[in-house]
Amino acid sequence: GNSVTQMEGPVTLSEEAFLTINCTYTATGYPSLFWYVQYPGEGLQLLLKATKADDKGSNKGFEATYRKETTSFHLEKGSVQVSDSAVYFCALGSGTGKLIFGQGTTLQVKP
Amino acid sequence: NAGVTQTPKFQVLKTGQSMTLQCAQDMNHEYMSWYRQDPGMGLRLIHYSVGAGITDQGEVPNGYNVSRSTTEDFPLRLLSAAPSQTSVYFCASSQGLAGALSEQFFGPGTRLTVL
Secondary structure, eight states: OOEEEEOOSOEEEETTOOEEEOEEEEOSSOOEEEEEEEOTTSOEEEEEEEOSTTOEEEETTEEEEOBTTTTBOOEEESSOOGGGOEEEEEEEEOTTSOEEEOOOEEEEEEO | OOOEEEEOSEEEEOTTOOEEEEEEESSOOSEEEEEEEOTTSOEEEEEEEEETTEEEEOSSOTTEEEOOSSSSBOOEEESSOOGGGOEEEEEEEESSOTTTTOOOEEOOOEEEEEO
């Protein structure tokens, strides 16, 4: 079945450091891939998405490229801020209409 | 627009009690779903609906019932609460199927504790 694996956290960085959160997936067919972010005490909100191989999703300085050859969708940001501290979820959407989430990665950015 | 609203925000139940978690959306979305969030396990799909009168099971449906009588509302019922149902519950909606381009909009969550 479909599945998503994320790197374990927590990830602790200093402000302005480079961020990478790894995400790999297993799926049949041609899934869509998403990154959602959850700020403390809130629900999830979409950060970015990609719907086909080699697509790059981007938003708020975050980027992720849909790599079919390595079945990956790693999240990157060149310079993190304290306000980026949150839990980040990689997710896979298939034609069944179900969204499969990774276990989430907590990011803490220190000033 | 209020978006996706959930009530209550917090709830404590005793084992064996029943309750309904409410979810409503005002975006005229066809697709609605319920997830539970547990530490280290991400979000797991409980039930979902692709329109009024149509529901289906997700990954972890046991112990939960749903119905969809209107486009706006999608309540989740716990018939006999168990400690294993202690979790944070999120309702979400989207215009199309989650597998398509559609962004899912999440409610603020309900934190449930079963003693």
